[in-house]
Amino acid sequence: MARSTGRAPAPGGAGAPGGVPGPAAPGPGAARVDAHGHIGGPVPAHAPRHPxxxxxxxxxxxxxxxxxxxxxxxxxxxxxxxxxxxxxxxxxxxxxxxxxxxxxxxxxxxxxxxxxxxxxxxxxxxxxxxxxxxxxxxxxxxxxxxxxxxxxxxxxxxxxxxRRGMQLALGTSVLAGILVGEGVYGLTVVADTTSPVWWWIEVAVGSAVLVAGVLRVRPWGLALVALTGTVLVAGLFWSAFVLLPILVFRG
Incomplete structure (x- = not known):
């Protein structure tokens, strides 16, 4: 018969005598137990932030x-x-x-x-x-x-x-159309009272947005959507800016 060592197995971990696993760490919201076995308040939980x-x-x-x-x-x-x-x-x-x-x-x-x-x-x-x-x-x-x-x-x-596909083509049309449309408006309607420099810059930036979108869009057929949409938005923007002073500021 084996002699007892008179020592109680130490708690905790895989290396504890007898292979007895130790207590797991308390998770969020679980009660805390101190060294004397007294139960304390719950461990505070950090609620995830809403997106x-x-x-x-x-x-x-x-x-x-x-x-x-x-x-x-x-x-x-x-x-x-x-x-x-x-x-x-x-x-x-x-x-x-x-x-x-x-x-x-x-x-x-x-x-x-x-x-x-x-x-x-x-x-x-x-x-x-x-x-x-x-x-x-x-x-x-x-x-x-x-x-x-x-x-x-x-x-x-x-x-x-x-994004890609049709979303990219439509987004390109809107932004490029606004910039090109206002640039053309500046070069035609208010050319006598303003410098053409900024209007040409707008046309150039709008054209760059269109080219970048056309080069990225797939399938290639959507490039025609981006180009046609840019022309339409530019025309609508030009018309809106011609009519806006009449409808809002003079009406």
Missing amino acids: WFAAARRILLVAVAAVVLGGLTSWGQLLLPAETASAANSAGGWTIPTALLVLLLARTYPEASLAGAASFVSLTLGYAVASGWRGIAFDPTTWAIIGVFAGPVVGCAAHALR
Whole structure:
């Protein structure tokens, strides 16, 4: 008969005498037991953050950046040279930063839509505040309302550039069409009162967006969709800008 050593097996781990496994570490929400066997309160559990929390944070970041850019737009009208001053007084001057912010930060179409609207409205508010500091009265209501409707379109188009197929073709059409359309508007309708430099820059940037989209889109037949869509959007944008002063500011 084997002699007993008189020692109780030590608890814990695979290396414990007799192969008896030790107690597992308490998981989140489980009761804690101290060295004397007293039961304490539950282990605090860290609840995972809802995906909308991260989305809201990204949208807020877009809005904050847009407020700053909107303020810079107002000062740009004062400080930019005459050749590029129209950049601070054009839809493209707000479309480009909005599209870039959404393209970099948004993860889904709903998020891109909200971020686009937040960007355009924030750009308008930032412009209004900076203009007030300059002693210029500006009512942001009209352009904020326009931004509520135009912002989601630009936001979704920018997010579509991250996708493939028809989504990429349509997103390319919208962004390229806006930039080319306003560039042509500047070169034709307001050519007598503004420098052509910025308008040509817009046409060049819009054309670059179109070329980049055409080179990436698959199947190749969708390149025709992107090209045709760009021409249609550019025509609609040109027409809208011709009619907007009549319908909104003179009506």
